[in-house]
Amino acid sequence: MKISIVVPAHNEEGNLENLAFALIPVLERHNETQDYELVLVDDNSQDRTSSIIDALASGNPRIKPVHRTDTPGFGNAIKTGFKKATGDVIIPFMGDLSDSPEDISRLVSKIEDGYDIAYGSRFVDGGSLNGYPRSKMLANRSFNNLVRFSFGIPYKDVTNAFKAYRREVLDAIGIDSIDAQGFDLTVEVPLKAHILGFKGVEVPVSWNGRKRGEAKLKLSRNGSIYGKRLLKLFFWGNLVSLKDLFGSVIKGSWLGALAALLLGVVILTLIFSLSGFSNEDFEKLINRNVYILLILYYFVYEDSHRFCN
16 A cells, blocks of 8 residues: 655745655654655745755655645645645645654554544544644634534544545545635545545544744634635535435436425425424525525436436
């Protein structure tokens, strides 16, 4: 099983050599990670990051240098790294060495056990944090709990970028379909995988604050982005669930579609009745939204018809 470590790097001249010297011996020491490649993605850096990546790659054929000059952003860098990676297991790893190289083999072991995603978690027994700012801690726990409540996902550290993905997960999601350009990618990818039914597991990992360079995640800049991403995924997830339900009922038949539509009307009527809606309220809602309902019906039927045939 080949392992691809994807490292996004924006102005990380003070960290990349230390990262390579710390990471590579650990990968070579563990049986799970000996077949590896290190994808170093220079994301529009203005310092010596680009030349350092090229120098490291010239001395090690397992290092794959990637240079980005289009729209910058953590998410864009990760997506480029995903596309360039050739491994069976793909793991984003932070360029500032805030993730521990020793934890990589633990993530890979869980993939070998049959899981599709191994979530590196700093908030389970055995996980640890060192130098994590209090403001980020408050935002992190609040947002992760909101994610758990909204999606029924049991993992405590969904926003941590440090995860191991089986390649099939990214293929099913479609790298080009990932909207996020920034750190909200850390939410979009695992939630889409969760919605699509991939099996995950949490693995305790350690995190240490950066010693060199400037932190790239800014709460003031990313708070609203995370919120919008969560809301969009919430609606997307419900549409996927609706398509699955619809597809299981209609089986590609127009007669089945009509039966499903009638069943849906009955269910909606019961829901509105139990919720205290009057007939007049129900009629107003239908009249105001009939075109939206027809569009959604067409969208769901067409996708279900395609998936079932």
